[in-house]
Amino acid sequence: MCATATAFAAPPATPFDAQAVLEQQKTIRADIDAGKGAYGKLNPATRQEVRERQDKLSKLLENRRYEDLSQAEQDQARVDMAWIEYAGKTDDDRLVCERVRTVGSNRVERICKTVAQRREEKKSNKDNADRALQNRNLSPCGPEGCS
Incomplete structure (x- = not known):
């Protein structure tokens, strides 16, 4: 004992x-x-x-x-x-962890980032999505072309 x-x-x-x-x-x-x-x-x-x-x-x-x-x-x-x-x-220094399932797998991974890192990643993802939307082809024709 x-x-x-x-x-x-x-x-x-x-x-x-x-x-x-x-x-x-x-x-x-x-x-x-x-x-x-x-x-x-x-x-x-x-x-x-x-x-x-x-x-x-x-x-x-x-x-x-x-x-x-x-x-x-x-x-x-x-x-x-x-x-x-x-x-x-500060709150930006606080570490936040989440369990994320890897795409195409059942494996779960623990990912930890500071609040500031998460905010920057979210902003970057939004900026990339906005840029992709602005750069897409806005032609009324389909992928086969106009008739």
Whole structure:
């Protein structure tokens, strides 16, 4: 029974470079302050929450290495980093997956694209269809020719 419990335990978390995280947070803070990028477009409440989490993360990581953090501090740092990263995601970054059956086959394939990719593909398909309609022969005669 004990052997199966350890088999299902969560894998150890990958260490991160605390100083690289702090540099990344400085870049994000600059985007917020300048009002540019995905973080510059956040609503005021979310922007404030990002700043508060960044301040907390900075206090935790300042002049420390990953190895210096307790397990609880590592977990808290990961939660804050994930929250900040998610806050900067726009709907265009969201990944949407669908199951598509291949033409001429019963095989089902899972295709994942971002919302932006799907929108661009839809626009491209519409443009191609419009172009094909404009370029077709509008002659009243059939394929055999006019009589």
